[in-house]
Amino acid sequence: MSEQADFSLCRAIVEGREMLEMMMRNCDNAILANICKTMLAQIDTLAHIARTLPCFPDQSTPEHLAILNAVINKDAALADAATRTHIRNSVSRILNYTGM
Numbered sequence: 826m827s828e829q830a831d832f833s834l835c836r837a838i839v840e841g842r843e844m845l846e847m848m849m850r851n852c853d854n855a856i857l858a859n860i861c862k863t864m865l866a867q868i869d870t871l872a873h874i875a876r877t878l879p880c881f882p883d884q885s886t887p888e889h890l891a892i893l894n895a896v897i898n899k900d901a902a903l904a905d906a907a908t909r910t911h912i913r914n915s916v917s918r919i920l921n922y923t924g925m
Contacts, residue, residue, distance in 0.1 A: 844889055848896060875915055878922050888914060 834882060849858040861868075875885065888911035917921035 828898070831909065844893070848892075860884070871919070874919055878918055884918065885915065 845861060845865070849861045852858055888907065891907040892904055892911060895901075895907050
């Protein structure tokens with residue numbers, strides 16, 4: 826039986842850096858953790874923009890939950906796919922909202 830992240834927990838951390846920092850601490854992958862640390866400024870900028878969107882966090886929260894559940898269950902392929910989907914969707918939402 827797979828474990829599940831609590832939806833309310835996900836909503837509580839979705840606006841901050843906590844999710845990314847938690848994943849960096851627990852990923853057991855030094856290369857990935859270093860990449861994340863290097864990109865924190867860019868991620869923070871995009872997150873700030875995303876938080877201004879009317880659809881935030883309603884659309885991002887389930888995506889974050891999917892990532893967390895994959896990490897909890899140590900399913901690297903699913904975590905990778907969920908993260909890529911979230912990034913593509915976030916960029917798309919930002920571009921659609923800003924008219925770019």
